[in-house]
């Protein structure tokens with residue numbers, strides 16, 4: 048991706064899935080590349096299991112911190128159906144990267160709403176270029192439910208034309224700052240690799 | 246050095262660079278992270294959580310009188326609570342610079358209304374300053390202190406959610422040393438007796454005129470002269486959307502948004518053919534500019550409600566829609582919910598079962614009003630649960646329509662529930678009040694408060710004893726009932742007993758928020774024994790996000806979310822929920 052182009056990425060999912068951290072790392076990476084970066088999210092009730100969305104924009108000069116509808120290059124959906132709420136944001140060439148993990152909302156549990164049976168089909172019907180991945184399963188294999196966000200960042204990273212070393216550096220810095228144990232650091236690094244090589 | 250900072254982080258940095266010595270706030274979205282970030286500068290800036298916004302502002306007023314730069318931070322509705330001292334301070338003016346941050350919330354992501362607090366600046370006759378990104382958030386806060394001292398006035402610094410919670414790149418600066426001026430007695434200035442206040446009001450009017458002149462060429466108001474076909478007057482985050490939609494237009498971006506710089510605006514208006522005013526919420530500039538006899542396009546095209554974005558500005562002003570419309574029908578809504586393991590769940594399940602009228606308050610526990618618990622029937626503002634419950638009971642003396650319970654969180658009770666309780670006792674009410682004590686201010690992200698025994702800067706302090714406090718208000722010992730927030734049977738018994746009494750009683754449900762439990766806590770884990778489960782759905786009625794229905798209609802517990810609080814175990818009639826090893 049040439050440096051003068053704008054990059055717009057919308058990350059969405061459910062409160063508690065680590066979306067804010069993922070968008071934080073992504074923004075740091077984009078800043079390191081040399082872009083002007085803006086990011087915006089609503090995190091008032093993020094911890095309470097509601098829908099969460101984070102907009103990340105990079106370019107030579109960025110004004111609005113919110114992505115305009117029709118201009119997102121990627122929607123990174125941390126949950127099976129959350130991305131479907133934002134399809135209007137996707138540009139004609141945009142991609143939906145979808146974690147197939149289902150998190151059933153209470154409205155469904157108590158019978159007030161239905162969980163879509165075939166999210167893939169909905170994306171297809173709307174001509175959305177979709178990549179699906181079961182990040183929860185990969186996380187389980189790696190031995191930590193908490194690295195779903197890092198796996199998904201890895202998947203996104205392989206579509207962005209950014210030197211992988213920058214990703215590795217920023218991830219490492221973040222883990223150092225968080226004082227993560229060696230074991231957890233290793234799981235996170237493998238998580239990113241798994242996503243990147245998926 | 247350059248850093249990617251949110252508006253809140255940038256303001257915190259600005260507070261440090263401005264040489265502020267005292268900061269006091271009560272948490273509230275979207276302002277909370279400001280003081281949480283000032284803490285990193287605690288060697289230089291003393292900062293604290295106050296019990297409520299009025300207390301915070303009064304302490305800050307004192308600190309200003311005492312000669313240091315001081316700041317008070319609150320969400321928009323917090324300023325309603327602090328309005329009384331604000332209006333007096335507007336007359337008194339500053340000694341050390343004094344700034345009040347109001348974080349407004351267009352779209353009400355986490356609020357009960359979307360009042361536009363620029364109106365407060367106008368009503369109190371004090372300057373209002375608004376940044377449009379993080380860099381300005383930092384720089385303008387420093388300017389706000391200079392203006393406060395130069396013009397002998399408190400300054401209202403208005404941010405909105407999109408400024409507070411958006412990140413952009415900020416060039417950091419150096420800290421300025423501002424020596425304390427100390428306190429000197431000044432009867433005419435500091436004592437707002439009528440005789441003094443009359444003189445002070447005259448000064449306030451003079452001050453406003455000077456500020457308006459100052460706005461003509463101050464750096465806070467920025468003129469971008471481009472194409473003369475379209476001119477735009479805008480402020481805050483709306484500026485960013487205007488730049489996206491009208492890259493070639495001439496723009497007057499107001500940073501000092503009250504008093505508006507009338508001369509600058511008239512001159513600008515003469516330079517352009519069509520003039521738009523792009524401002525979120527109220528037609529605040531618009532009405533003042535129209536009153537100057539200038540023709541503009543504003544709220545006749547742009548909405549008066551909710552946040553703007555690039556699409557809204559484009560669609561309303563240019564009639565242009567530049568995306569493919571896709572509507573995915575019937576996606577299930579995903580509202581926030583009480584967390585798995587939340588101590589508020591069992592009390593609300595009980596209130597739901599008892600089918601009483603519940604006056605609610607503001608906090609995580611407001612989520613107890615959503616289905617399936619559906620156990621909150623009024624919500625007005627912080628502290629109002631007790632007063633509303635009391636009022637409903639008084640009205641019910643005429644026409645009894647069931648029992649009433651008022652529920653209130655621990656932080657909210659300290660914020661503004663205490664005087665409400667005193668009123669109930671004083672005026673012989675019979676209220677049943679439930680303080681839901683989870684030992685933290687949970688809703689806004691887990692802040693300490695006087696009942697937690699810890700300060701913002703991490704020090705131990707006296708822990709307010711809610712039980713002794715309630716007793717001192719006059720609740721009889723036998724009507725004061727602490728209960729385990731996770732014990733359904735105990736909660737039910739106590740509620741039934743207290744509702745039967747015609748005296749005021751206070752039930753305190755005690756159980757910590759899951760987020761303040763120690764990091765290494767060994768949480769229990771339960772699963773459904775599908776042999777024993779009869780698919781009766783009773784466990785689904787406690788509204789726990791960890792439990793859902795499987796394809797055969799039997800319940801399943803997601804081990805990623807379950808924290809083993811046992812509320813579901815207690816409601817299951819078939820003993821089919823069993824503990825397993827984590």
Ligand SMILES: Cc1ncc(C[n+]2csc(CCOP(=O)(O)OP(=O)(O)O)c2C)c(N)n1
Pocket residue numbers: 271272273274298320322323326607608609610627653654655656657658683685686687688689
């Ligand atoms: C006047 C005012 N100030 C601040 C807020 C923001 N706010 C909403 S709820 C809440 C505190 C809730 O704490 P608590 O009462 O302990 O209940 P919890 O969330 O812990 O259940 C705050 C600070 C507000 N809505 N109104």
